[in-house]
Amino acid sequence: MKRLATLVSASAFLGACVTSPPPSGTQPDASGAPGSDRYSLQQDTAPDQHRDVSGLPEPVPKQEPRSRYGNMESYSVWGKTYHVLPDAKGYVAEGNASWYGKKFHGHRTSSGEAFDMYQFTAAHRSLPLPTYVRVTNLDNGKSLVVRVNDRGPFHEGRIIDLSWAAAVRLGIDQAGTGRVRVEALTPNNNSTPSGNVPTAVRAAVDSPPPNTASAPATNWLYLQAGAFQDRTSAERLRQSLREQLGLEAEIREQQTLYRVWLGPYQDDLSRQQMRQQVADAGFDRPMPVTP
Known part of the structure; x- marks a missing residue:
């Protein structure tokens, strides 16, 4: 440290x-x-004398x-x-x-x-x-x-x-x-403890449900680079990924959030390699998700 x-x-x-x-x-x-x-x-x-916090x-x-x-x-x-x-x-x-x-x-x-x-x-x-x-x-x-x-x-x-x-x-x-x-x-939403957080926040942690209108095959894997409550922020992240890494991302609107997804990837090795590449470029490490 x-x-x-x-x-x-x-x-x-x-x-x-x-x-x-x-x-x-x-x-x-x-x-x-x-x-x-x-x-x-x-x-x-740490401080020389432990203080009770x-x-x-x-x-x-x-x-x-x-x-x-x-x-x-x-x-x-x-x-x-x-x-x-x-x-x-x-x-x-x-x-x-x-x-x-x-x-x-x-x-x-x-x-x-x-x-x-x-x-x-x-x-x-x-x-x-x-x-x-x-x-x-x-x-x-x-x-x-x-x-x-x-x-x-x-x-x-x-x-x-x-x-x-x-x-x-x-x-x-x-x-x-x-x-x-x-x-x-x-x-x-400040007073709600983790585990019972509002749906808009909890949804960004849990894997989102499949979109029956455009759900890909179940063997496809994705990375979630971000989740936002407004589309403008999601669009900005998608543009940054395109300009900085040449990656094309899609925006999925699910559970009141606009999610920025990268993929799909056929195997977890490919997904993890891309996850590391995005993190090495200075972006927050994407979260693995599966539709």
């Missing part, structure tokens, strides 16, 4: 997980983004304007280009979570806010800043609402970087990583 320092570019202010930081006291660049402080620690750790209240999702920094359409880290979603509605993903703590405590996040390892926050590569998400530990069923205000993680196979407090509450602080589900929340 390693987290890298801040990158300040002319287009955006990224998070505490990108490259080596500039010297302390860096002045704002031409875009007005704040500079980055130099980290005093080489390695990230069992009684810490979860953030309550509310309408907030987008952060001034960290919300560019796309950005590049280590030679990969990442795309920021136009909105978070309908976003659901499963994968590994990591956490960050003492090394970054008090330093600026991608949004320009100070990182507080004792609050329930997180870093994500593509969700708008800020976004409220429910994170569920798939191994123990524990669930927690966190506020995404940072960019990262940029390590292969991780989809979200949690604050130390969030990792403790979810029970992944000792292992360093854990298998999680991440579900974007709005003020209308």
